Amino acid sequence: MARNNPAGDVRERLVQAALGLFAQHGVNGTSLQMIADEIGVTKAAVYYHFPSKEDLVEAVVTPYLRDLAAVVEAAEGRHRRADRLDTLLGGIIDLLVDNRELHIALQADPVIRRHVDGRPDMRDLGMRAGLLMMGTRTDTHALIITLIVSGGLAYASTSPYLADLDDTELRRELHTTARRILGIKTPITQH
Amino acid sequence: MARNNPAGDVRERLVQAALGLFAQHGVNGTSLQMIADEIGVTKAAVYYHFPSKEDLVEAVVTPYLRDLAAVVEAAEGRHRRADRLDTLLGGIIDLLVDNRELHIALQADPVIRRHVDGRPDMRDLGMRAGLLMMGTRTDTHALIITLIVSGGLAYASTSPYLADLDDTELRRELHTTARRILGIKTPITQH
DNA sequence: GTCTATATCTTGATAGAC
DNA sequence: GTCTATCAAGATATAGAC
Numbered sequence: 563m564a565r566n567n568p569a570g571d572v573r574e575r576l577v578q579a580a581l582g583l584f585a586q587h588g589v590n591g592t593s594l595q596m597i598a599d600e601i602g603v604t605k606a607a608v609y610y611h612f613p614s615k616e617d618l619v620e621a622v623v624t625p626y627l628r629d630l631a632a633v634v635e636a637a638e639g640r641h642r643r644a645d646r647l648d649t650l651l652g653g654i655i656d657l658l659v660d661n662r663e664l665h666i667a668l669q670a671d672p673v674i675r676r677h678v679d680g681r682p683d684m685r686d687l688g689m690r691a692g693l694l695m696m697g698t699r700t701d702t703h704a705l706i707i708t709l710i711v712s713g714g715l716a717y718a719s720t721s722p723y724l725a726d727l728d729d730t731e732l733r734r735e736l737h738t739t740a741r742r743i744l745g746i747k748t749p750i751t752q753h
Numbered sequence: 754m755a756r757n758n759p760a761g762d763v764r765e766r767l768v769q770a771a772l773g774l775f776a777q778h779g780v781n782g783t784s785l786q787m788i789a790d791e792i793g794v795t796k797a798a799v800y801y802h803f804p805s806k807e808d809l810v811e812a813v814v815t816p817y818l819r820d821l822a823a824v825v826e827a828a829e830g831r832h833r834r835a836d837r838l839d840t841l842l843g844g845i846i847d848l849l850v851d852n853r854e855l856h857i858a859l860q861a862d863p864v865i866r867r868h869v870d871g872r873p874d875m876r877d878l879g880m881r882a883g884l885l886m887m888g889t890r891t892d893t894h895a896l897i898i899t900l901i902v903s904g905g906l907a908y909a910s911t912s913p914y915l916a917d918l919d920d921t922e923l924r925r926e927l928h929t930t931a932r933r934i935l936g937i938k939t940p941i942t943q944h
Numbered sequence: 945g946t947c948t949a950t951a952t953c954t955t956g957a958t959a960g961a962c
Numbered sequence: 963g964t965c966t967a968t969c970a971a972g973a974t975a976t977a978g979a980c
Binding site for chain 1: 972973974975976977
Binding site: 586587588590591666667670671672673692702703705706707709710711712713714715716717718721723724727731735736739740742743746 | 777778779781782857858861862863864883893894896897898900901902903904905906907908909912914915918922926927930931933934937
């Protein structure tokens, strides 16, 4: 196995290059030529590793879906509401902060959305996470708070205004803020 | 002026068709052929009304930017903090609810983002809105709450889970929830 | 595993008839 | 103001040499 490349095998470098370009230009705005150029190979080399562009999309998205699924399952495994929330928020925020500007782009990209919707194993992940956040409440108000926190965390974590915060600080700020916002609907459980 | 079309002149129908398709497939995922087909004309007819695809993007985006600018300016014209917040939130939520599923897609689309960033008159709209939300606070915590509310409102207003709420109800729910979340940082002003 | 070369299709855009 | 016909460029994808 030829390992004369700067960092790791070509397949993984292709996935990383694609990830960055997808986030910046969208999937439709990123040609295989751009991806190949990014790591210094030709289009044909890309096609050796991935039979089609869709396969590349799948390779880019899958690790994130797996990580998210693991977080949701871990949270569902907890029993007390506070623990479920902490596990879910902590896990999601870790994912967001570790990737920063990528999540919004990936989540909003029409091609990726369609790809994810086409995978039955992953389709209800968003709803399961939402149910965990809502807890026992099922009214409209709780739903709206849940939606605002979900979308708001993803949006905030990608903001250029927070770019100079280090990961640890950003994680802590997002977690406490999300906790406090979600606490609005259940003020009694807060100390 | 030939007015033998189902609804209004062709130019406006093209803009509306483009808006819907952009939101669904993204700008790069929407060909001029698709837009032409949508209203039953040919590509060449599109090019009569818009010299280039970018001009169509501009025609789609401009009304929203103008509306947003009007809201921000109206809010900046108020003097008391509570009035500024109410004007801003009310205006933005009206825009979101009136268009629902469009805003997230438009805001996240790389082509549209680039187009907006290239218009100096509109570039600082987001920051001005953010400053209005933050009020006198300038710390990280206030910034994060502002970001979460901004992104969260846009995200929530597009959620399928809220699709069956009528506009009036959705508006009211979003407004009171946003108000309460922003109230976290200034609990003294809330009775 | 990576290359050159090419096939095929779709795109944004133009020319000119009506 | 809309059409048919066409162009040049760029896209995904394939074939076959090394």
